[in-house]
Amino acid sequence: MLSFRMMNLLSRIKTRTKKKIKRKNPNQNPHKLKNQNPISSITKNHSSLVEEEEEEDTKECFSIKSSAPSHTHGVQPLGNLYFNPGSINSRDTGLGNLHTLTDELVLDILGFLDGNSLGVLACVSKSFYVFTNHEPLWRNLVLENFVDGFQYNGSWKSTFVVSKGYPLLHMASGDVRSFKVRDFYSDYLFQSWLCANLEMKGEWLERDNIVRKRGISVAEFVANFEEVNKPVLLEGCIDNWDALRNWDRDYLVNLCGDDVKFSVGPVEIKLKDYFGYSDQVREERPLYLFDPKFAEKVPKLGLEYEVPVYFREDLFGVLGNERPDYRWIIIGPAGSGSSFHVDPNSTSAWNAVIKGSKKWVLFPPDVIPPGVHPSPDGAEVASPVSIIEWFMNFYGATKNWKKKPIECICKAGEVIFVPSGWWHLVINLEESIAVTQNYVSR
Known part of the structure; x- marks a missing residue:
């Protein structure tokens, strides 16, 4: 597989080639050039081409957040190896006979180990050190072992160590020292860092083709x-x-x-601890607070909002106490959100933003989003690991589709109606608080 850097470079070359071909005018009379200054003509053409290429650079290049740290362990994209012909990928030399396995498979195997075993294996080689310190491994361990809550401590590994109560390894947030490994090249490991630190491109946000209404009747x-x-x-x-x-x-x-804990993935966590996590974390898939029992846990929250008048006829209500989960409070930092899915049980949904803003991308029921692969019965959906990864690799494909997605940015005080069967993706552009509810319309 080509590295991200190489794929980006090739895509830019292809785009420029198309532009150059378009610039040729088949109706141009070549004899007209005889009366022109050839140097002037070449200079003008070169100037136009440079401006065009600069414009393409702006469109095609990705920007890293100004506050982004370098990769914790010095991992580089595989394409960089081709620019350092004298280098040997320490990823391969440190894995021994396991170097033939893909990075994803190596991490899948390491996912069966406990924290102590990962710590021991990290001492075997520089390569194993990098793999065993991959943050999602430690995130999974924290979420599996501390379902009653945790206090995030700067990194998932540090959080696990401190939560386990190892007295000699208590570390203040931000004090964890990591080794940077030279000449370690891996697209898979680098992409996690890239997706966590990539700015949303302007073109991903500019399309706003949803119908907006104010004050319409039911x-x-x-x-x-x-x-x-x-x-x-x-x-x-x-x-x-x-x-x-x-x-x-x-x-x-x-x-x-x-006294109150909210559902965040598989764990229950205090709200102040969740905000402590969201203030510190910088990862590809930030945890999303998504609690279906918030109004039962804190009745006052249920009294401070009401179902908008447009959605009050809900056939789900006939089920009474047998009704499945249908309403949620949603809180998440920038970058958190939900990847493409269709709401269950043929329900429609409304989502009201109370604080912050959200980018929405929706496809009608008969159009499967690019990069998304549902199972034949629709019970499972395979899609990119993170929302940013989908934007990087698949959003551009929708530009030329006849059935373009419906897109918008929903801001505080606005409500979006998501009809039954529609595929939708949502990403928080800033820390956001929202209420959403699924219902059965007529």
Whole structure:
């Protein structure tokens, strides 16, 4: 597989080639050039080409966040090896006979080990040191071993060590020292760092083709959007919510205190500990607080919002207490979100942003998003590891599709209606707080 750097370079060359071909004018009379200054003509053409290439550089290149640290262990993309012909990939020499395995398979095997075994294996070679310190391995160990909550401590490995209570290894956040390994090249390991530190490109955010409505009647909503199964962004329909005025970090932490824990993936965690995690973390797939029992845990939260008038006719309600989970409070840092999926049980959904902003990408039921591979029965969906990875590798493909996705940025005070069967992806552009509910429309 080509490295990210090489693929990016090749894509830029291909794009420029297309541009150059387009610049040729088949109707141009070559004899007209006789009366022109050839140097001037060449200079103008070269100048235009340079401007064109600079424009392409802007469109094709990716930008790393200005605050991004270098890779913790010095991992480089495999393409860099081709620019250092005298180098030998220490990834291969340190793995011995296991070097024939893919990086993904090596990590899958290491995923069966406990923390102590990973620590021992890290001492075998520089290569094993890099692999065994791959943060997702330690993240999985924390989430498996501390389901009642944890306090994030600068890295997942440090969090695991401190949570285990090893007295000699207690480390303050940010004090963990890591070795940087020279000449270690791996696209797979580098991509985790890249996706965690990549800026959202402007072109990923600029398309906004959703219908926006303010003050429409319920009858208009039903006729123009619900019955025809069409997304819409509604403005002004939650202006009376107390949640819109009250829900920020301080209010929620004070209201929930130390006695209430919220669902974050497989663990239950205090809200202040979750915010402590989100302040420190920089990873490819930040944990998302997604709790279906928030109103039961903290009844006041359930009283500070109400279902918008457009969604109050809900056939799910006939199930009473047998109704499956249907409403959630959602909190997450920038970069967190949900990859492509279709809501279960043929439900539609509404999502109201209370703080922050979210980028939405939606495809109709008959269009499977690029890079997404559902099983024949739709029960499972294979897709890129992270949302940023999807934008990097597949978003550009939608430009030339006849059925382009519906896209928008939903901001605080706005509500998006997601019709039944629609594929949708959402990523938080900043720390965001939202309420969402699934319902069965007519």
